[in-house]
Amino acid sequence: MPEIGVIGTGSMGKMLIRSFIKSRVLKPGEITASNRTEEKLLMIAEETGIKKASSNRAAVRDSDIIFLCVVPDKAEEVISEIRDCLTEGKILVSAVTDLSTGKMTEWIGRTTPVARVIPSVTSNRLSGVSVLSFDGILDDSKKEEITKLFSAISKPVTVPESEISAYSDIASSSPAFIAGIMKEFSAAAVRYYGLEQDTADMAVREAFTGTAKLIEYDYSTFDSLIADVATEGGITGEGIRIIRENAGELFSAMLKETDKKHKLISEKFR
Incomplete structure (x- = not known):
């Protein structure tokens, strides 16, 4: 299983961390997280046993698949901070509401595999639907890795990016x-x-x-x-x-x- 990074340990980031561990698709030692405020990061690290990163850049360097779980207003700032760490083989998966793959690629400044996910709070009980959308350059093996993660905590549904907001309303909201x-x-x-x-x-x-x-x-x-x-x-x-x-x-x-x-x-x- 690839190493996973989670940037942002608010409600979304914590839900993903807890659910991945609860489902046993990931071990705590396979997850590295970072957060703007250290207190929230320490709380989820002590609860679950995940690794703490000293910065967002460190979380990216130590991970293969990076989940971006920040509020929309902070998304550009965080992507600008980590973009030179998104080296070959890394994948950025955004859980940020309505942030397109095209805009992520623009902010990164080069072609990097990106994807979007809209999880649901029902994943806390390893149920419900996670809505996925992939960009055009992500190969099938990487899509399967991401889909496998969400198969463990939900029923993943892959949709065209043009439909992801609609599906987020009926699956996540x-x-x-x-x-x-x-x-x-x-x-x-x-x-x-x-x-x-x-x-x-x-x-x-x-x-x-x-x-x-x-x-x-x-x-x-x-x-x-x-x-x-x-x-x-x-x-x-x-x-x-x-x-x-x-x-x-x-x-x-x-x-x-x-x-x-x-x-x-x-x-x-x-």
Whole structure:
């Protein structure tokens, strides 16, 4: 397995480190991390046993595949700092929202294999989807190495770079969206029926967990599960009718707003 570098040990960098180790696809000694503030780096190093780099450049020098896990506003500064360390054989994989492979190559100043990944918080439980996109010069063996890492912590899906933002909304942002839907469903039941909030939250949470298991193990499509529970004209069927009549507009509005935000962030890199 190649040596891995992680630049940035905020929530994204820590999630990748913990998940790679938890899945046993990597040993702690195969990961080197760096961070702007030493305190966060020391915490994750003491927790997991990974190696600490004295600088971002040191992390790159000691690694074959480098994951860039910094906030968008710091991406250009960090890439400018490490670009002369991105020597032959090294690959830069960005988890930075809406930072294109073309812009990374421009900042590096020469042709270096680069890729993008949009992980999901669900990788903390070694599940969910990681969205991958590769540039045109990365060879198949290197793509397989990166894909193998994410196969251990999620289901990796490779998409054209033009589609990565859309897939990030339905794969990476969706845990928050789904939790938001569950919260509003529970709150509506409390308002309408006068239920106790904690009990309503528990019922919705358990129903969702059970539904996820049914979809994973017993039903190949959403419609097949709906058909087994909701008879036409029955109580559940009436609820499904309301969802079909109203939810499309809600989700279209939501995706319109997330798309606007993606474009706004992308503009900052131009």
